[in-house]
Amino acid sequence: MTRISSGTCKIRSITSAQLKWIKGAFGNMLLLACTRLHTICDGLDSSNFVDEHQVEYVISMVFKNLTNNxxxxxxxxxxxxxxxxxEITEVLQLFEGAGETKSITEASLRKWMVKLSNERKLLVHLLHSTSTVIEELNKVILVNLFSLVALVWYLLMGFGTTRFIVYISSDHLFLLVFIFGNFCKMICDGIMLAIVMHPFDIGDLCIIDNEQVVIEKIGLISTDFLKDNNWKVQCLNSVLLTKFISNLNRSSDLTDDFEILISSSTSSETIAVLKLKIKELLGSNPESWHAEHCFNTIVIDDVNAKYNLVITHARKFQNYKEKKCQRSEFVQNLRAVLLELNIQNFAIQ
Structure with missing residues (x-):
């Protein structure tokens, strides 16, 4: 009876204002728990991407309708x-080679549709990643708000205040405080990297620790990368804050350099024609390369002459494979030019 009467006195000692505050706090927490933070990605279905059969079907229908079979x-x-x-001039610029020939080939239409599908995939991944970060923040806010309301409610009710304070100051809670402190630090580092600094987006090509990777997923705790061989690598955001990150997608005028080894007996007239051919090769493909380039002599000995060629990309890349394909295509064209000029014993590095 003594305990019951003591508890009753404690409950009665709480004013109506305190009860109203507790009720309002629980109401706000319930509202936050029931309200989900969503993004526009809810309107996109990631499983509805265009596959190869759909692309071929659409291409056949387009050509069938526009060219009368x-x-x-x-x-x-x-x-x-x-x-x-x-509108025709603007539309033709979307397809490779259509601006010069004033016609759309089946290959250029297929390439444009695949590119459009890949851009849509990147957009969906970006929106889903944003939604994931927001939901993780929502969970952190819920946990902290629930803990704060429970603590204030416990203190206002006056249940075991002395024992509670003694327990808080005991050594048994140091480990819990240490773990919770590290978790809060990871959350703050994640917010700093993913939201405040925001050094990359989904699909960006970056250089981290002298290795080129593609950003696949951005979370509040960690970030997922894809290497050249499609290996997935996961790294904590707190670790990424200590690394130097170079974002190639946000860098203007990416360059590629080549070392060309040819025989030192090659005449200066042939070298002059080679420079002219390289300029024509770059100028014939303005969608891929800028016309400005640099062709320098590095060293000439009794056997070989080494030249350095630096060219500039005209586009920004969403994936590393596209950049490698464009470089490979240029190497093949450069090899054809060297063979055309009858330059023997050459090497392109």
Whole structure:
């Protein structure tokens, strides 16, 4: 009876204002728990991506409708059936080589559709990653708010205040405080990297620890990367804060350099023609390369002459494979130029 009466006195000692505050705090916590923070990614279905069969079907239907079942490229006159004449020039710029030939080939249409599908995938991954970060922040806020409300409610009710304070100051809680402190530090580091600094986005090509990786997923605790061989690597955001990150997608005018080894007996006239051919090669593909380049002599000995060629990309890349393919294509074209000039015993590095 003594304990019951003592508890009753403690409950009665709480004012109506305190009870109203507790009720409001629990109401706000319940509202936060029931309210999900969502992004526009809820309207996108990641499983609804275009596959190879759908691409081929769409291409066949487009050519069938615009060319009247004739096996030829889509011409400007065909596009007049579906758009205005003023819009045709802008549309042709979307397809590789269509700006010069004024026609759309099946290969260029297929490449454009695949590129469009990949960009949509990157957008969905980016939005889902943003949603994941927001939901993780939501969970952290819920836990902290629940702990704060429970602590204040416990103190206001006056239940075992002395024992509670003694327990808080005891050594048994030091380990829990240490773990919780490290967790809070990881959360703060994640917020600093993913939200405040924001050094990369989904699909960006970055250099971390002298290794090129592609950003696949950004979380509040860790970030996932893809290497060249599609190996997935996960790294804590707190560790990434200590590393130097170079984002190639946000860097302007990416360059590629080559070392060309040829025989030192090659005449200066042939070298001059080679420089002219390289300039024409870059100028013929303005969508991939800038015309400005640098061709320097490094060393010439009795056997070989070494030259350094630096060229500049005209586009930014969403993946590393596309950049490698463009470099490989240029090497093949450069090899054809060297063979055309009858330059023997050459090497491109």
């Amino acid at each position: 004739t096996h030829r490229d889509i011409q400007e006159t065909d596009l007049l059936w579906v758009m205005k004449k003023e």
